Amino acid sequence: MRTAVVAGMLVLAMFPPGRAGEVEAAAERGRVALTQTGHLKPGWSDAAYRKAGTLWNRSAPDLDKQPADYAAAFIRRYGLHPAPYPNDGLPMGLRRGVLADGTKEGVQIDCMVCHGGSLGGKSYVGLGNTQLDLNALLRDLTRADGRRLPPSTFVMNSSRGTVNAGMVAAVLLSVRNSDLSFRLFPLPMGTNLPEMDVPPWWHMAKKATMYYDGRTDARSVRSSMQFLLGEKTLEEFQQLEPQFHDILAYFKSLRPPKYPFLIDAAKAEAGKTVFVENCARCHGTYGADAEYPSKVIDLKTIGTDPARAYGLGLPLVKHYNSTWFGADYPVKEQMTGYQAPPLDGIWATAPYLHNGSVPTLDALLKSSERPARFKRPPSTGFEHYDTRNVGWKFEALAPGPLPKSASTEDAQAVFDASRFGLGNQGHTFGDALEDGDRIALIEYLKTL
Ligand code: HEC
Ligand code: HEC
Known part of the structure; x- marks a missing residue:
């Protein structure tokens, strides 16, 4: 009897009741908190969503007569994706809510405007949005409401898909004191971050350190809560923290979608050997013996564009660390x-590197193949997916101005690696591989 009790206690100590169940429950609460709760008050009126279409240079479908067509046109115009959860007919990344006066409905953007993407017509929460034109979205919603965006001190996005989230966070923090009370004049942050x-x-399931x-x-x-700095007080942040613990549990429960096209198993097996010899020391191993070193x-070793690394100024880091955000x-x-x-x-997750400067795995692993200037595809439909080079098909462009016939939308699809922070140099670890080994390695990468 007694041994049974002791054994029972031992088992309990090793496997506390419902530990796995609690992690799952937290992830589910996090999913609901993230996809069903508006964390910010609406920044625009409901009418702004309807009126944005009148600002396009081609006619938009009628929202009242063809709401689904309007939503689809809106999605294409700003590079959004259909919401894979109930969202009131709005695209993922926009959300309806109650205005500050408690009455009217309005719209707001949320985390998924950047962290929601799609592949071959299927939307995923947590896949980076490679199509987003955030600048145009914010500008048009604001104009539709009869206002103008204040002049920006940084480039939000010079082309679709890259976005300057770092500067948004830096600017929001610069108008707070260490106790998070609002300041009239921004603190100098010594920070100039690029688009990413x-x-x-x-x-997040694997990383020991992030960003x-x-x-x-x-x-x-707390670092994930920085986007709420536009309005929340310290007390509100403290109240919301448990919800963001759940949201982190949700992030950790997410898994990538499987490669949907054919994989040559023998080639992939050969590629695994190339990977273990050339890549695993930095990127870890995969499969049964998976181990991720978080290095x-x-x-100097990596050699990729240094602007993101240098851009985060020490005054900003010190200020962040002096607030509730950096306290733990x-x-x-x-x-x-x-x-x-x-x-x-x-x-x-093409395009590759922190600044999305390399459109395919082949170009990442053979730096001479990287285009200095290219046009990104107009959607994430699989007709634009390149299964040979693995990534998005692109159109390489010569330097110089676009032809006169090019539309604004053409211009917004151009990625130019000569811009600040968007350089495509470095990570030359695949250059010395034999072509056959590189092809096998790419086949193996499809299996991860
Ligand atoms: C304007 C676009 C944008 C919005 C909105 C946004 N993020 Fe991000 N997020 C980014 C970018 C870009 C990065 C990479 C930043 C870096 O490392 O410098 C990032 C990084 C992260 C990471 C770290 C991922 C990693 O692998 O290291 C987390 C977690 C995260 N965001 C959570 C959130 C949450 C939660 C929200 C909403 C409250 C949010 N983000 C809103 C663009 C955005
Ligand atoms: C010395 C360490 C190191 C080695 C060796 C290395 N990498 Fe990397 N790799 C990195 C770092 C660091 C980054 C991120 C660089 C950046 O974004 O600026 C990266 C980025 C990448 C990316 C882009 C990830 C993304 O999400 O955009 C891929 C793909 C990749 N590496 C594959 C490989 C392969 C395949 C090999 C072997 C041929 C390899 N790497 C060898 C350090 C390494």
């Missing part, structure tokens, strides 16, 4: 370089 590609949330520079502990829940590689997991003051990310679902 949006990382997938499923990386491209790996200077924040991945257990930091930050110094700038302060950002490292020392900058070293970029974190070698997990490669799970890498087929799904």
Whole structure:
């Protein structure tokens, strides 16, 4: 009897009741909190969503007569994706809510405007949005409401898909004191961050440190709440923190979609050997023996565009660390370089590198193939997917101005690696491989 009790206690100590169940429950609460709750008050009236279409240079479908057609045109215009959860007929990334006066409905953007994407017509929460033209979306919603955006001190997005989330966060923090009370005059932050590609949330299941520079502990829940700095008080942040613990549990429960096309198993097996010899020391191993080292590689070794790494100024880091945000997991003051990310679902997250400067895995692994200037495809439909080079098909462009016939939308699809922070240099670890080995390696990467 007694041994049974002791054994029972031992089992309990090793496997506390419902531990796995509690993690699952937290992830489910997080999913609901993220996809069904508006965290911010609407920034625009309901009419702004309807009127934005009148600002396009081609006629928009009538929202009242053809609501689904209007939504589809809106999605194409701004690079959004249908919501894979109930969202009141709005695209993923927009959300309806109640205005500050408590009465009218209005619209707001949420995390999924950047962190919601699609592949071959299927939407995914947590896949980076590679189509987004955030600048145009914010500008048109504001104009539709009869207002103008205040002049910006930084480039939000020079082309679709890359976005300057870092500067948004820096500007929001610069108008707060260390106790998070609002300031009239912004603090100098010594920060000039570039546009970036949006990382997938499923990386959070493996990462010990987060963000491209790996200077924040991945257990930091507060760092994910920075976008709420536009309106929340310290007390409100504290009340919301448990919800964001659940949201982090949700991120960690996410898994990448499987490669949907054929894979040559024998070639992939040969590619695995190439991977283990050339890549695993930084990116870890996959499959049964999976191990991810969460390594930050110094700038000199990695050689990719340094603007993101240098751009985060020490005054901003110190200020962040002096607030509630950095109190539990302060950002490292020392900058070293970029974190070698997990490669799970890498087929799904083209374009590559932290700034999205390389359109395919083939070009990433053979730097002479990287286009200096290219046009991104108009959607994430699989007709634009390149199964040979793995990534998005692109049209290489010569330097110089676009032809006169080019539309604004053509211009917004152009990625130009000569712009600030968008350089496509570095990560030359695939250059010395024999072509056959590189092809096998790419086949293996499809299996991750
Ligand atoms: C304007 C676009 C944008 C919005 C809105 C946005 N993010 Fe992000 N997010 C990014 C970008 C870009 C990065 C990469 C930043 C970096 O590393 O410098 C990122 C990084 C992250 C990461 C770290 C991922 C990793 O692998 O290291 C988390 C977690 C995250 N965001 C959560 C959120 C949450 C939660 C929200 C909503 C409250 C949100 N984000 C809103 C663009 C955005
Ligand atoms: C010395 C460490 C190191 C080695 C070796 C290395 N990588 Fe990387 N890799 C990195 C770092 C760091 C980054 C992120 C760089 C950036 O975004 O600026 C990266 C980025 C990538 C990316 C883009 C990830 C994304 O989400 O955009 C891919 C794909 C990749 N590496 C594949 C490989 C393959 C395949 C090999 C082997 C041929 C390899 N790497 C070898 C450090 C390394």
